[in-house]
Amino acid sequence: xxxxxxxxxxxxxxxxxxxxxxxxxxxxxxxxxxxxxxxxxxxxxxxxxxxxxxxxxxxxxxxxxxxxxxxxxxxxxxxxxxxxxxxxxxxxxxxxxxxxxxxxxxxxxxxxxxxxxxxxxxxxxxxxxxxxxxxxxxxxxxxxxxxxxxxxxxxxxxxxxxxxxxxxxxxxxxxxxxxxxxxxxxxxxxxxxxxxxxxxxxxxxxxxxxxxxxxxxxxxxxxxxxxxxxxxxxxxxxxxxxxxxxxxxxxxxxxxxxxxxxxxxxxxxxxxxxxxxxxxxxxxxxxxxxxxxxxxxxxxxxxxxxxxxxxxxxxxxxxxxxxxxxxxxxxxxxxxx
Amino acid sequence: xxxxxxxxxxxxxxxxxxxxxxxxxxxxxxxxxxxxxxxxxxxxxxxxxxxxxxxxxxxxxxxxxxxxxxxxxxxxxxxxxxxxxxxxxxxxxxxxxxxxxxxxxxxxxxxxxxxxxxxxxxxxxxxxxxxxxxxxxxxxxxxxxxxxxxxxxxxxxxxxxxxxxxxxxxxxxxxxxxxxxxxxxxxxxxxxxxxxxxxxxxxxxxxxxxxxxxxxxxxxxxxxxxxxxxxxxxxxxxxxxxxxxxxxxxxx
Numbered sequence: 001x002x003x004x005x006x007x008x009x010x011x012x013x014x015x016x017x018x019x020x021x022x023x024x025x026x027x028x029x030x031x032x033x034x035x036x037x038x039x040x041x042x043x044x045x046x047x048x049x050x051x052x053x054x055x056x057x058x059x060x061x062x063x064x065x066x067x068x069x070x071x072x073x074x075x076x077x078x079x080x081x082x083x084x085x086x087x088x089x090x091x092x093x094x095x096x097x098x099x100x101x102x103x104x105x106x107x108x109x110x111x112x113x114x115x116x117x118x119x120x121x122x123x124x125x126x127x128x129x130x131x132x133x134x135x136x137x138x139x140x141x142x143x144x145x146x147x148x149x150x151x152x153x154x155x156x157x158x159x160x161x162x163x164x165x166x167x168x169x170x171x172x173x174x175x176x177x178x179x180x181x182x183x184x185x186x187x188x189x190x191x192x193x194x195x196x197x198x199x200x201x202x203x204x205x206x207x208x209x210x211x212x213x214x215x216x217x218x219x220x221x222x223x224x225x226x227x228x229x230x231x232x233x234x235x236x237x238x239x240x241x242x243x244x245x246x247x248x249x250x251x252x253x254x255x256x257x258x259x260x261x262x263x264x265x266x267x268x269x270x271x272x273x274x275x276x277x278x279x280x281x282x283x284x285x286x287x288x289x290x291x292x293x294x295x296x297x298x299x300x301x302x303x304x305x306x307x308x309x310x311x312x313x314x315x316x317x318x319x320x321x322x323x324x325x326x327x328x329x330x331x332x333x334x335x336x337x
Numbered sequence: 338x339x340x341x342x343x344x345x346x347x348x349x350x351x352x353x354x355x356x357x358x359x360x361x362x363x364x365x366x367x368x369x370x371x372x373x374x375x376x377x378x379x380x381x382x383x384x385x386x387x388x389x390x391x392x393x394x395x396x397x398x399x400x401x402x403x404x405x406x407x408x409x410x411x412x413x414x415x416x417x418x419x420x421x422x423x424x425x426x427x428x429x430x431x432x433x434x435x436x437x438x439x440x441x442x443x444x445x446x447x448x449x450x451x452x453x454x455x456x457x458x459x460x461x462x463x464x465x466x467x468x469x470x471x472x473x474x475x476x477x478x479x480x481x482x483x484x485x486x487x488x489x490x491x492x493x494x495x496x497x498x499x500x501x502x503x504x505x506x507x508x509x510x511x512x513x514x515x516x517x518x519x520x521x522x523x524x525x526x527x528x529x530x531x532x533x534x535x536x537x538x539x540x541x542x543x544x545x546x547x548x549x550x551x552x553x554x555x556x557x558x559x560x561x562x563x564x565x566x567x568x569x570x571x572x573x574x575x576x577x578x579x580x581x582x583x584x585x586x587x588x589x
Contacts, residue, residue, distance in 0.1 A: 200453070200457065200460075200461065203446070203450055203453060203454050203457075204454070204457060206443065206445070206446060207443050207446075207454050210443045210444065210445065210446075211441055211443070213406045213425070213437070213441070214437065214441040214442075214443070215454075216406070216424075216425035216426050216429070217404055217406065217425055217426075217429055217434070217435050217437070217441070218426075218429055218434075218454055218455060218457050218458070218503075218507060219426045219427075219429035219430045219457050219458040219507065220426055220454075220457055221426050222426070
């Protein structure tokens with residue numbers, strides 16, 4: 001009776017939450033705002049460039065973490081461990097073994113991936129709070145190793161003299177060029193995330209986050225997909241760690257410590273966990289907030305906390321969900337067929 | 338089985354069709370509470386079987402134990418193959434598909450995404466997926482109109498259609514449904530059951546669990562009455578004449 005109706009001409013449209021929103025004005029406004037922001041940072045330069053560089057790096061980390069915590073709905077407090085593997089891997093391979101940065105980044109990624117499989121296989125059988133505790137332990141252990149194994153990591157002193165990113169004779173040394181380079185990598189990471197989210201693989205991950213029994217009853221192998229999401233998150237984290245090492249030129253255990261866990265969680269929730277663009281938006285906003293409140297002097301921590309609270313109260317699903325405000329609500333359903 | 342059974346289990350001998358699923362001595366418990374005492378049950382190829390029973394009779398546990406969503410003891414065979422040790426996701430790929438109580442939809446996803454997840458076991462066989470989309474949309478035209486709508490935003494009836502449609506996308510050999518009429522207006526519930534009847538006439542084996550007797554009896558060929566975790570009676574659907582009979586089975 002409705003054989004002529006194609007799915008694309010459906011009278012009622014409420015797009016899937018995910019991409020910033022197909023028609024939402026808020027989404028469009030957000031995109032314009034971010035573009036203006038980048039323009040401003042580019043022209044002004046200086047310290048803000050560094051802030052934005054770090055935002056891009058955290059963005060890469062959060063886009064990965066979103067696979068595990070957003071799409072799949074699991075908790076990991078230990079993904080900083082894989083950023084540490086990436087960071088120290090890149091530093092050591094470049095400085096001690098003279099590998100070119102890109103190769104070092106890829107090798108470190110492979111090491112992080114293998115580590116994620118080895119750690120994830122037994123750990124991911126745990127659920128909820130237990131999984132959170134186990135991953136938290138993983139982060140703490142990695143931190144301790146990076147402090148204690150001085151012959152490899154130089155301990156608290158940190159690792160300096162890491163060469164900048166580059167291919168062959170081309171090195172990215174200019175701060176603006178670094179930011180462009182990081183932006184390109186983040187956009188690529190987002191593109192991969194968006195493609196995977198809307199693939200068969202991504203649907204299976206999201207099914208698990210809604211209902212594990214429901215997903216299993218449709219033939220989805222839960223442990224396999226959890227592990228895959230965990231490994232993907234670890235790969236992104238490793239890249240973020242490597243990028244930090246090459247962009248800043250110096251790493252220490254503190255870089256990949258507990259602070260990183262707290263900061264990235266904030267970013268994920270502020271931006272919108274489970275959405276494609278949310279993690280990147282969260283990384284940018286949460287990186288800039290401290291700079292915005294800096295003028296309040298010694299009250300800046302309080303101002304920062306108040307701003308975060310405000311965001312969580314008024315945008316509980318994250319900033320990227322605001323784009324959904326402009327959408328029409330679903331029409332009243334017709335009587336059954 | 339108690340001595341008060343009006344009729345011992347036995348219609349199995351007269352049904353010439355081969356067994357689709359055979360459950361022998363299936364039991365399950367939550368901690369120390371035995372939700373399901375050893376139960377014997379079977380569904381023949383192309384048969385429509387209904388399990389009736391009051392609240393807490395173990396109906397949901399029965400389906401969940403068959404799907405291995407709860408741990409159970411006992412023997413289950415599917416088309417002659419012992420499947421007692423298989424995991425849930427294996428069973429789905431064999432064609433044992435369940436529509437869970439409360440529908441178990443992925444509410445944040447669109448109708449189309451939910452249906453695609455139903456066809457998960459097909460891998461990337463696009464042609465076959467499209468063919469099944471056609472079948473489901475033919476059965477429930479509403480779903481085609483709402484393909485891009487978020488599942489949770491639909492009416493209860495449409496959500497139930499989606500739950501059945503999603504199960505059909507999996508290409509079931511045995512479709513198990515846990516109270517699909519729950520919370521639906523009688524007319525909508527009847528529409529869903531009509532669709533099940535049509536599927537059964539095409540040869541799909543159906544195991545339906547229901548509390549509402551009249552609806553469930555209309556289509557069933559055979560009925561089990563479950564109470565307090567055990568089968569109180571097994572009989573052809575037309576032999577259950579009135580609610581008085583049922584009450585007798587329930588509270589015996």
